[in-house]
Amino acid sequence: MIHIGPYIEEFINWLTSNFGALFNIIKIIVISVVDSVEWVLMFPPFYVIILLVAFLAWKRTGLGVTIFTILGLTLIWAMGYWGQTMATLALILSAAFIALLMGVPMGIWAAKNPLAGKIMRPILDLMQTMPAFVYLIPAVLFFGLGKVPGAFATIIFAMPPAVRLTTLGISQVPKEIVEATRSFGATPRQLLFKVELPLALPTILAGVNQTIMMALSMVVISAMIAAGGLGEVVLKGITQLKIGLGFEGGIAVVILAIILDRITQSFGNTKRKNIA
Numbered sequence: 005m006i007h008i009g010p011y012i013e014e015f016i017n018w019l020t021s022n023f024g025a026l027f028n029i030i031k032i033i034v035i036s037v038v039d040s041v042e043w044v045l046m047f048p049p050f051y052v053i054i055l056l057v058a059f060l061a062w063k064r065t066g067l068g069v070t071i072f073t074i075l076g077l078t079l080i081w082a083m084g085y086w087g088q089t090m091a092t093l094a095l096i097l098s099a100a101f102i103a104l105l106m107g108v109p110m111g112i113w114a115a116k117n118p119l120a121g122k123i124m125r126p127i128l129d130l131m132q133t134m135p136a137f138v139y140l141i142p143a144v145l146f147f148g149l150g151k152v153p154g155a156f157a158t159i160i161f162a163m164p165p166a167v168r169l170t171t172l173g174i175s176q177v178p179k180e181i182v183e184a185t186r187s188f189g190a191t192p193r194q195l196l197f198k199v200e201l202p203l204a205l206p207t208i209l210a211g212v213n214q215t216i217m218m219a220l221s222m223v224v225i226s227a228m229i230a231a232g233g234l235g236e237v238v239l240k241g242i243t244q245l246k247i248g249l250g251f252e253g254g255i256a257v258v259i260l261a262i263i264l265d266r267i268t269q270s271f272g273n274t275k276r277k278n279i280a
Contacts, residue, residue: 016142027146034098034152042094050081053090057263064270069263076259085237085256092233093260095151095226096219099158103215107163108208111170112196121171128164136161136225144229154222154231162218169211173204213268220261234260 020027045053054077062070080089114121139160143153177200185199201208227235234256241250 016145020145031147031152034102034155035150037102038094038098038151038155041098042091045090045094046087050077050086054078054081057267061263061267065266069266073263076263080256080259083252083256085234085252088232088234088237088253089256089260092223092235092257095155095158095231095233096216096223096264099155099222100162100212100216100219102155103159103163103219104166104212106159107166107211107215108170111167111208111211112174112201114167114171115174124167128167131160132164136222137228140225140229149230151231153229154226157226157229158219158222161222162215165214165218166211169207169214170204173207173211174200176207177203209268209271212271213265216264216268217261220257220264223257 054074057077058070058073061073080086110124114124136157139157140153143156147153147156181199182195185195223233223235224238227233227239234253237253238250238257240246241253
């Protein structure tokens with residue numbers, strides 16, 4: 005019998021013992037980002053946020069999504085889950101932002117360097133196929149309970165689509181265009197920022213959409229380590245067998261998911277039409 009669990013546990017304990025200061029710095033940075041976003045979302049009255057999101061939906065999508073946004077967010081407020089929804093939104097946006105901040109450069113690197121791409125692929129497979137609950141264990145050991153381990157687990161789970169779709173987008177840029185750009189004397193930086201990234205942008209924006217959706221799918225799981233938000237409402241409904249409570253929390257998550265999906269999807273669709 006081979007048991008690798010004790011070795012992994014020993015490695016995690018070694019990291020906790022020797023890099024405690026680094027984890028504290030990361031904790032301070034992440035909690036500052038999450039709390040700042042939450043403060044921005046909670047400061048204005050609820051109807052201001054509803055109007056702003058509805059205006060964005062109207063500009064990016066159309067009348068149908070705008071009406072759904074107004075009705076959906078008003079329903080969430082009327083059910084009494086406005087604070088939990090904004091806390092969830094803050095956690096999702098912060099985690100997705102950090103995941104994209106790391107994932108897009110890694111995707112560019114993987115596209116430019118085949119060896120890096122080969123090394124990253126199994127790691128990304130592991131990140132996507134590992135049961136999400138497993139991420140909670142090292143997250144709690146490194147950062148304790150609360151929003152930070154929830155954000156940490158969400159970042160790991162949501163990052164692979166950003167890396168994969170960035171790599172795919174850069175790789176799909178026609179070789180003829182790349183060669184023509186090089187023949188005109190463009191530097192690698194000019195080739196990347198003026199040709200490859202603009203042409204790959206629709207695919208990268210699809211990765212942004214997928215990253216946000218993956219982050220949203222961690223809402224209930226991260227609530228198990230006291231991350232709060234709508235996940236806590238659903239979790240209470242499950243653990244206390246309160247069907248109505250769980251259903252209301254689930255409805256609020258679905259409304260938030262549809263609004264975020266339609267709005268972020270519209271950015272990629274617009275870019276795709278412009279390039280076509």
